[in-house]
Amino acid sequence: MNGTATLDRPQSRRSTLWKAILIAIPIVTLAILIWLRQLEVNALRQRTVSSYGTVPEFTLINQDGRNFGSADLRGKIWIADFVYTTCPGPCPMISNRMSEIQEPLKNTDVHLVSFSVDPEKDTPQVLQGYAEKLGAEAGRWDFLTGPKSTIYNLSHNGFKLAAIEANEAPEGLPVHSTRMILVDRHREIRGYYDAVEPDAITKLVADTTHLLREQPEQKHR
Secondary structure, three states: OHHHHHHHHHHHHHHHHHHHHHHHHHHHHHHHHHHHHHHHHHHHHHOOOOOOOEOOOOEEEOOOOOEEEOOOOOOOOEEEEEEOOOOOOOHHHHHHHHHHHOOOOOOOOOEEEEEEOOOOOOOHHHHHHHHHHHOOOOOOEEEEEOOHHHHHHHHHHHOOOOEEOHHHOOOOOOEEOOEEEEEOOOOEEEEEEEOOOOOHHHHHHHHHHHHHHHOOOOOOO
């Protein structure tokens, strides 16, 4: 009897040890996953968005027929694109993708700005109709027209994007970039996102969110 009891005790201890190990494995695994996740969160918080130069000051006319420009965007994060309302090519996609941005950024002060590269046809009235079709939020998304020289200069020298006027283009239509541009609160360009790429909106919203953390909105008292 004593011999049997002596043999049972090591077996019992081994059984208890294995049970403890089996219980500990998921706890340790969970702890490691939480630790790794925290490292990832910390890395995202420290992540910065690159800078590509400063957008020059400008003043144009928006869809409401009033002057709108860099002074109205001072202290704001904003996203810009170049389109025109009669565009038979990528403009509808670019504008629809800009429209998609409104929802994920609705609780922020991020502003949207669309520059027309066909300002002679895109009058404020035409742009207002275009804005309504896109469901543009009033006071949040401005569509700009004005002197052609100002707009093309902004595209070339301000945003460093290609743009060709209709009378110089082979097909007689304005040629412009399909990129959306992220601008910070100091008018610094922080990113370019090609609207024709499937993950453009995901990348743009992610970088805008990082920028909002880097440069939080200053509440005016």
